[in-house]
Amino acid sequence: MSRVRGRVERGGSLADFIWFRTGGPAEWLVRPADVDDLAALLADLDPAIPVLPVGVGSNLIVRDGGVPGVVVRLPKAMARVTIDDGRVRAGAAAMGITVASAARDAGIAGLEFLRGIPGTVGGAVRMNAGAYGRDVSDILVEATIVTRAGTIETWSADRLGYTYRHSAVPAGAVVVAALFDGVPGDPATIGAEMDRIAAEREASQPLRSRTGGSTFKNPPPETAGGHKAWALIDAAGCRGLRRGDAQVSDKHCNFLLNLGSATAAEIEALGEEVRDRVNAQSGVMLEWEIQRVGLFPSRLREGLGEGVVMHDPASGHALPRPLPRAGGEK
Structure with a gap:
């Protein structure tokens, strides 16, 4: 080991x-x-x-x-962002705003929408994150992953098999870097677009709350009459709906909130109640976008979560083989 x-x-x-x-x-x-x-x-x-x-x-x-x-x-250390021959190379721990800002400073347009994605590059690549009419699949050239078997591989965007909020990154594999492409642009114009995105997010989303971002995927237009998830949720009377300290946001009803002491079970159950109400009202069963x-x-098996710290910077630590198994469904 x-x-x-x-x-x-x-x-x-x-x-x-x-x-x-x-x-x-x-x-x-x-x-x-x-x-x-x-x-x-x-x-x-x-x-x-x-x-x-x-x-x-x-x-x-x-x-x-x-x-x-x-x-x-x-x-x-794996959040470094550099410019490579007119393209943006980013470590998977980098935040979307960091990548967008580096592209702006280098005069590379087309990555502005990453300003509106509040996660890391790794998560964005894995789930084909998107905002404001663009997705990661529109700008990704290639991604570096460490497979579950421990091999380091570079996958082209085509190999990632992107669809809406989905990729072919295998379970257990870890995205560690990505290379993005854009087009030449004026830094001031790029910056203005990023500022517009930031202002729009601030006005429409509960950014200063304990939340998980967009809860449900937008359904295919042909199944929902072109309505987005938030509109279906609103029409079903779910805006402000609560279960314990879990709440559907009043500001943007495709966001769930933890008002303070909500359990994960309350948040997930509230989401399921929203799905049921939307289905009853519109006939559309929303699909979760948040990963559970x-x-x-x-x-829960006895012993999981004891909080024992096993880190020793001087000597390193080996994980037991095999690790203690928690068992049960995921």
């Missing part, structure tokens, strides 16, 4: 950084030192152990029972 040079925590808290600020812990939370450290970890990790990469958790519900296996969170991961509390 290779030694992990980064940080390893048993029962590492996810609620400390995901946007909803609630939910259970990771069985093992690993912050690799770099790409090679991550590749060595995955290569030597029992194939039966599930691996889940998590960025800033801006589009994630972590169930209250926690996440079995290994959760990988990339370090700030982990175990329900009833499936």
Whole structure:
């Protein structure tokens, strides 16, 4: 078993950084030192152990029972953004706004919409994130991933098989970098468009709340009469709907909020109630856009989430082989 040079925590808290600020812990939370450290970890990790990469958790519900296996969170060292022959190369831990700003400064247009995506490059590449009429698939040239087997591979955009909010990145693989393309543009014009996007988001979305971003995908126009998810939710009378401290936002009703002490179960149940009400009112069953991961509390095995820190920067730490299994449905 290779030694992990980064940080390893048993029962590492996810609620400390995901946007909803609630939910259970990771069985093992690993912050690799770099790409090679991550590749060595995955290569030597029992194939039966599930691996889940998590960025800033801006589009994630972590169930209250926690996440079995290994959760990988990339370090700030993997957030570097550079300009490469008129293209933008970004580490997967970089935020969308950082990439858009680097493109602006280099006079590269077409990446402005990333200003409106509040997650990391890794998550955006994996889910084909989009905003303001553009998707990552429109600008991606290639992505570097570490497969679940521990190989480092570069995949072209075509190989990623993009569709709406979906890619062919395999389960357990971790996106570690991406190369984006744009067109020459005037930095002042690019900056003005980014400012417009920022102002529009501020006016229409609950950005200063504990939320998870857009909750449901917009349905195909042919099944919903061209209506977006928020309009269907509003028409079904769900604006402001509450379950405990979970609430459908009054400001933008395709956002769910944690008003303070909501459990992940309350947030997810509220989302399911919204889906049922929309289906009853319009005949459209909305599809979740937020990723829901982990175990329900009833499936939690004793010992998960004890919060024992196992990091020793001086010597590194090896994860046990196999890791303790939490079991249960995901």
